[in-house]
Amino acid sequence: MRAETHGQLYGDVLYFYTEYREGFAHSEMWHPLYFWFYFVFMNALWIIIPSILLLDAWRHLSAAQRALDSVKAKRH
Known part of the structure; x- marks a missing residue:
């Protein structure tokens, strides 16, 4: 996930919150x-x-981790 998405989400939450506070x-x-x-x-x-x-x-990411875990479990 790109940092811009996180930054945009954080910035908008702050925008709504500061307007609410004012x-x-x-x-x-x-x-x-x-x-x-x-x-x-x-x-x-x-x-x-x-x-x-x-x-x-x-x-x-969860699906990829599950797939990796199942491959590792089959090897052992």
Whole structure:
């Protein structure tokens, strides 16, 4: 997994958290377009997509480890 994915995920979590801590002072709270679409939806994509990539990488790494373990078990 590339470091950019981890960095993007970390940065977006910090972005949401700092806005929450400041009481959403930089946006029109609850506005359908500015808050829900731009702030929540568009930024949530940058949390959802890296999370999916991390889970996919985890799945592939786990499958590769299981395959390696089964080959080692057959040798002994």
